[in-house]
Amino acid sequence: QQQVKQSPQSLIVQKGGISIINCAYENTAFDYFPWYQQFPGKGPALLIAIRPDVSEKKEGRFTISFNKSAKQFSLHIMDSQPGDSATYFCAARGGANNLFFGTGTRLTVIP
């Protein structure tokens, strides 16, 4: 059973545009929601994270929006650049501090 659902599976955005990736979860015990960026052949790297008591967090061009009542959160990448082309995973932390990953979104930013 997929604990964290992520969409879309793939996304193509023009340079300078906004990339939006969405995730949803069911388990209200999740207490921490990170986003990871992964380039081919590399391990995931933490991009930005949020706790459920905050509705929005912004770091540079990256923003997480969190809707606790809807159990949804999303990643917005402003002014998307070709260098942002990667696979993005949302995750949620649950019992035993384990991370449950979404299925990933392959982002392609075209010049």
Add this chain to the structure above:
Amino acid sequence: GAVVSQHPSRVICKSGTSVKIECRSLDFQATTMFWYRQFPKQSLMLMATSNEGSKATYEQGVEKDKFLINHASLTLSTLTVTSAHPEDSSFYICSARMGGGLSHEQYFGPGTRLTVT
């Protein structure tokens, strides 16, 4: 800070042999390390969690006798794939966490590409 390394980055082995993958936390002590497996274009699947000095906890469906995990020190965990078969070919990623507190992040290694021929 918070750098995790893996060795080797790539390994090719013959079916039936065993392969050891190392995961090291370079600049912090990791009380907990995690091992993940990732198939092409798929998400990370947690295989096991290991705490320093104790036996690893394996996720459902992961064979503990096939995937041997040792977390002998606060900076090193090893995953040994025993009697490897082609279906074990995958990208193996470890992560490390500093402490047991809820605020401590997992830091991921660069991954090891295993190919079993």
